[in-house]
Amino acid sequence: MRILERDGYNALTTRNLADELGVKSASLYWHFRTKEELEDLLADEELADFDVEGWSRDDWQEELREGAFRLFKHLLAKRDAGRLCAGRLATGPNTLRWMERGLGIFRRAGLNAHDAAFASHAVHVYIQGFVIFTLAPLSSLQAKGLSRREVVNATKRTLARLPVATYPNVVALADALTERDAEGRFLFGLDCLIAGIVQRKLGSLKKG
Amino acid sequence: MRILERDGYNALTTRNLADELGVKSASLYWHFRTKEELEDLLADEELADFDVEGWSRDDWQEELREGAFRLFKHLLAKRDAGRLCAGRLATGPNTLRWMERGLGIFRRAGLNAHDAAFASHAVHVYIQGFVIFTLAPLSSLQAKGLSRREVVNATKRTLARLPVATYPNVVALADALTERDAEGRFLFGLDCLIAGIVQRKLGSLKKG
DNA sequence: ACCTGAACACCGTTCAAGT
DNA sequence: ACCTGAACACCGTTCAAGT
Secondary structure (H helix, E strand, O other): OOHHHOOOHHOOOOOHHHHHHOOHHHHHHHHOHHHHHHHHHHHHHHHOOOOOOOOOOOHHHHHHHHHHHHHHHHHHOOOOHHHHHOOOOOOOOHHHHHHHHHHHHHHOOOOOHHHHHHHHHHHHHHHHHHHHHHHHHHHHHHHHHHHHHHHHHHHHHHHOOOOOOOHHHHHHOHHHHOOHHHHHHHHHHHHHHHHHHHHHHHHHHHHO | HHHHHHHHHHHHHHHHHHHHHHOOHHHHHHHOOHHHHHHHHHHHHHOOOOOOOOOOOOHHHHHHHHHHEEEEHHHHOOOHHHHOOOOOOOOHHHHHHHHHHHEEEEEHOOOOOOOOOOOHHHHHHHHHHHHHHHHHHHHHHHHHOHHHHHHHHHHHHHHHHHOOOOOOOHHHHHHHHHOOOOOHHHHHHHHHHHHHHHHHHHHHHHHO
């Protein structure tokens, strides 16, 4: 975790880790079988300091929104460490703690097993996907020497200068597409998703 | 692209590519500056054979749903090639073609610039995130020697056998959480997201 | 129980040199 | 304009051997 936070995801190599521990890289393989296994452990560890209680709300929609937003910010707080979690079906204790908590919100809302599982997954996928996309300019930054802002600005200029005849919408929305407000952007989609889940719940209640 | 489809994402190395082209790996660097740049090109290329027209619907919601679903299936059709696109802010011609098309749906629906951009991004993030998560068992499969199904089943058993006292919801939903119906799962979240976007549109119309 | 040395089979990238 | 040889500075992983 120290390496991840100090030097980023790409610096997480067996050799660096061994150095950090004052040991040779071959020794690590007594403790885990593959680097993949190590990353599974680290991915779970990334949620160790994520507060899973302490933000309950009377309204389950509010609670879901708050929890998702907090996880989003948590995953973005440690450099690009979020890349570790993204798309990993972890089953470590910290991940399970969060799963349990999240599913609880949906059950409390009155969703049946199937809907709770699917809705929870949808929200989870949205959060992780958003984290990846927010981190993406950061890794393209790593490749070239630009700041995150410069990468986004360059993209904006590229979009704005496209031929209007073939890409009228892209050109028209160049500004909106590259707006820097990541949190607002995240909440926009999150709120849509939650609203849709609510509506689906109401629909299935009517039927049942 | 041949390498990606035949041998998967991990086999995409400069050396393999050079072999495929009957050339030495150093030669590649005359054609692109870094592997990152090559991947940008390939990510766009992955949408070259994605049909962006030919599925228009009278209802914009239907059209959005159909387009998102098609893209989802397209990205999953070629082994784990979807990992290339995931979280890349590409600006190649094929990506732009799809962006233009997608944004058009939202504009046609009557969303303003800001909402169209944000909604489009939300859907895009959801699709990509889902692709990554669907591909994840496949890459953990690559690590061990298991089939995708076995990985999922192992996860199901792990979840089902957890202590019920601490993880009541996870245990209760173990089946639903590991259901194999990826398309149904995808459409569930997608439909929620679209429903939420519709509702938000109606809300902002009322205000305006 | 835990670590090391030494090696294996790879990576991406650079650069002077070739045609 | 395009390619090669040779090298550099890395990877993850294995395995016999050490304590």
